[in-house]
Amino acid sequence: MNKILSKPEALKDEVLSYCPGCGHGIIHRLIAECIDELGVREKTIAVAPVGCAVFAYDYFNFDVTEAPHGRPPAVATGIKRSNPDKFVFTYQGDGDIAAIGMSETIHAANRGENIAVIFVNNANYGMTGGQMAPTTLIGQVTETTPFGRDPKREGYPIHLCELLATLEGAVYLERVAIYNPQNIIKAKKAIKKAFQNQIDGKGFSLVEVISNCPVDWGMTVLDSIKWVKDVFIKTFPLGVVKDKTS
Amino acid sequence: MKKLIKGNIALCEGALAAGLHAYFGYPITPQNEIPAYMSRKMVELGKVFVQAESELAAANMVLGAAVTGVRAMTSSSSPGISLKQEAISYMAGMQLPSLIVNVQRGGPGLGNISGSQSDYFQAVKGGGHGDYRIIVLAPNSAQEMYETAYDAFDLAEKYRTPVMILADGITGQMMEPVEFNKLEKKYFEEKDWHLTGCKDRNPRSIQSLLMKDGVLEQHNINLQQKYNTIAENEIKYETYKTEDAEIVITAYGISSRIAKSAVKIARKEGLKAGLFRPKTLWPFPSKEISFLSDSGTKFLSVELSHGQMIEDVKLAVNGKTQVEFLGKAGGGIVTEREIVEKIKEMIL
Numbered sequence: 001m002n003k004i005l006s007k008p009e010a011l012k013d014e015v016l017s018y019c020p021g022c023g024h025g026i027i028h029r030l031i032a033e034c035i036d037e038l039g040v041r042e043k044t045i046a047v048a049p050v051g052c053a054v055f056a057y058d059y060f061n062f063d064v065t066e067a068p069h070g071r072p073p074a075v076a077t078g079i080k081r082s083n084p085d086k087f088v089f090t091y092q093g094d095g096d097i098a099a100i101g102m103s104e105t106i107h108a109a110n111r112g113e114n115i116a117v118i119f120v121n122n123a124n125y126g127m128t129g130g131q132m133a134p135t136t137l138i139g140q141v142t143e144t145t146p147f148g149r150d151p152k153r154e155g156y157p158i159h160l161c162e163l164l165a166t167l168e169g170a171v172y173l174e175r176v177a178i179y180n181p182q183n184i185i186k187a188k189k190a191i192k193k194a195f196q197n198q199i200d201g202k203g204f205s206l207v208e209v210i211s212n213c214p215v216d217w218g219m220t221v222l223d224s225i226k227w228v229k230d231v232f233i234k235t236f237p238l239g240v241v242k243d244k245t246s
Numbered sequence: 247m248k249k250l251i252k253g254n255i256a257l258c259e260g261a262l263a264a265g266l267h268a269y270f271g272y273p274i275t276p277q278n279e280i281p282a283y284m285s286r287k288m289v290e291l292g293k294v295f296v297q298a299e300s301e302l303a304a305a306n307m308v309l310g311a312a313v314t315g316v317r318a319m320t321s322s323s324s325p326g327i328s329l330k331q332e333a334i335s336y337m338a339g340m341q342l343p344s345l346i347v348n349v350q351r352g353g354p355g356l357g358n359i360s361g362s363q364s365d366y367f368q369a370v371k372g373g374g375h376g377d378y379r380i381i382v383l384a385p386n387s388a389q390e391m392y393e394t395a396y397d398a399f400d401l402a403e404k405y406r407t408p409v410m411i412l413a414d415g416i417t418g419q420m421m422e423p424v425e426f427n428k429l430e431k432k433y434f435e436e437k438d439w440h441l442t443g444c445k446d447r448n449p450r451s452i453q454s455l456l457m458k459d460g461v462l463e464q465h466n467i468n469l470q471q472k473y474n475t476i477a478e479n480e481i482k483y484e485t486y487k488t489e490d491a492e493i494v495i496t497a498y499g500i501s502s503r504i505a506k507s508a509v510k511i512a513r514k515e516g517l518k519a520g521l522f523r524p525k526t527l528w529p530f531p532s533k534e535i536s537f538l539s540d541s542g543t544k545f546l547s548v549e550l551s552h553g554q555m556i557e558d559v560k561l562a563v564n565g566k567t568q569v570e571f572l573g574k575a576g577g578g579i580v581t582e583r584e585i586v587e588k589i590k591e592m593i594l
Contacts, residue, residue, distance in 0.1 A: 078318065082310075
């Protein structure tokens with residue numbers, strides 16, 4: 001019998017700490033597969049966020065550093081500028097990248113830093129228990145929007161890819177999702193392309209991965225997947241937002 | 247051969263001679279010569295220069311570079327240093343060697359651009375969150391700006407800790423002859439902690455989040471032991487005519503230059519004055535000050551603040567003798583004559 005699938009080398013043999021049904025496990029695996037396929041594991045230095053993925057160093061089988069909340073693009077800038085031969089990516093949530101770290105995100109993109117950013121958008125702050133994020137949808141109930149997000153009170157969901165698309169330094173921006181196998185395959189393709197862009201020295205690439213957060217959304221896993229498909233991606237449409245690389 | 251040069255530029259040259267690989271900065275007066283000089287020098291030398299979008303970002307770029315074991319620095323002035331405290335606390339927790347330069351100006355808040363010494367508390371008592379210390383060095387001349395920057399990275403790497411040079415606007419801005427007598431450092435000891443990609447070894451991580459039971463507690467105990475070792479080994483100070491002094495002025499940085507002149511004047515007037523200048527503000531030379539106070543020698547702390555270092559002088563003296571203060575903040579300069587008058591008031 002032929003073995004057709006095994007755990008990627010870039011993933012440690014650890015039990016993930018993420019909530020049941022959470023998308024981080026899938027996204028971790030996609031990243032690990034891409035790193036293996038591109039053969040960059042031994043020269044990778046990743047930056048973990050503050051948020052659910054703060055323990056990324058326990059799961060990824062390559063060098064990982066932490067960064068203060070929102071600062072991974074600045075930390076990655078310091079790493080990559082000092083070590084242009086290394087492979088550097090950040091893994092960030094919506095609070096990290098679009099709230100406290102918005103400035104670092106915009107300016108790293110605008111400088112065209114030759115790094116890849118994996119942005120996991122689950123429309124709320126997962127680790128701290130489901131508070132409003134910049135990406136929380138209109139009407140979405142969270143711990144800090146108990147009456148549903150009202151634009152008059154809380155403003156509108158931020159579309160990070162579209163916002164970054166105006167910047168010359170951002171070369172590749174794509175929004176993907178992982179709610180079914182077809183989309184998971186597309187998500188992997190996007191991540192691999194972002195990684196390849198860095199290897200080719202093309203500049204700043206960001207892949208926004210729409211993910212579900214069943215526990216903080218107060219849904220069953222299946223309902224959370226349905227909500228991504230029926231509601232979430234209506235506000236955050238999937239697809240390539242910008243591609244200057246081809 | 248000596249060269250007439252500003253203190254801020256001398257500091258850049260010292261850091262470069264020490265093998266600085268990456269500089270990340272953001273403009274703020276009175277340290278603007280540093281990013282401006284580095285923007286040319288680092289590029290010419292094929293090294294890294296980034297003008298960051300904020301002090302926060304600059305300090306976190308230093309953190310990123312430091313993770314990979316290269317020599318990295320940032321510089322700023324008081325309000326900017328407040329913003330860098332986040333990364334400084336993280337770097338202390340992550341045990342990352344780095345150099346942070348504070349060319350102090352007046353505060354609080356935006357204050358003004360005059361030289362000041364009002365960030366002593368922030369520099370030596372923490373500044374950021376958590377139980378940590380950083381090594382704080384206090385040069386008082388352009389020559390020392392050069393030499394202190396040259397030595398800073400060795401100290402930072404020896405103990406895996408951020409080091410701060412706490413200068414002031416006057417020392418940064420004044421021009422003095424500097425002897426560039428330091429050889430370029432070409433060899434660094436092989437490190438066993440930094441991130442380089444995991445080729446031929448197991449993956450490493452550098453983190454400050456330590457969640458498992460007792461792990462953070464033990465990390466803090468280890469840090470405190472390290473700080474004790476630094477305090478035992480790295481204290482530096484200078485004394486001037488303290489042997490027979492009835493009164494010893496304690497002053498650092500630019501204040502120590504004024505105080506030295508005041509001591510000379512006082513001696514001419516028959517007053518037995520001396521000067522004790524800490525060159526390391528943390529670790530603070532408490533034992534040495536305590537030893538001087540055993541003989542009943544009085545102390546006068548002269549600072550461009552409203553009294554910050556005096557608290558450490560008082561702790562060192564521990565009630566054994568009189569400790570008084572003379573200082574101004576917000577751009578005011580203490581004059582030699584004011585110091586001499588205060589000396590008279592205290593010992594006559």
